Amino acid sequence: MDNVSSQRKVKCPRCGGISIYSAENPSRPFCSERCQLLDLGAWASEEYRVPTSQNQDYLDSQDEKSQEPS
Numbered sequence: 681m682d683n684v685s686s687q688r689k690v691k692c693p694r695c696g697g698i699s700i701y702s703a704e705n706p707s708r709p710f711c712s713e714r715c716q717l718l719d720l721g722a723w724a725s726e727e728y729r730v731p732t733s734q735n736q737d738y739l740d741s742q743d744e745k746s747q748e749p750s
Contacts (some may be wrong), residue, residue, distance in 0.1 A: 694719045 688701040694715035701708050710716040722728055 692699045696732040699711035
């Protein structure tokens, strides 16, 4: 049995392709460095956000302030 077939295969979180999850894949869990960098860029540009009720309360208060007559 070859080494690749015995390694754990996972779905790349960026493109959905097959990725080998092992120390031999420095981009794990991504399938490639490209997918890894695209994902990092998405976090850096705030495409991904972790929702919290505190953030929503702050945004709601900002909306109320912007709608108050001057």
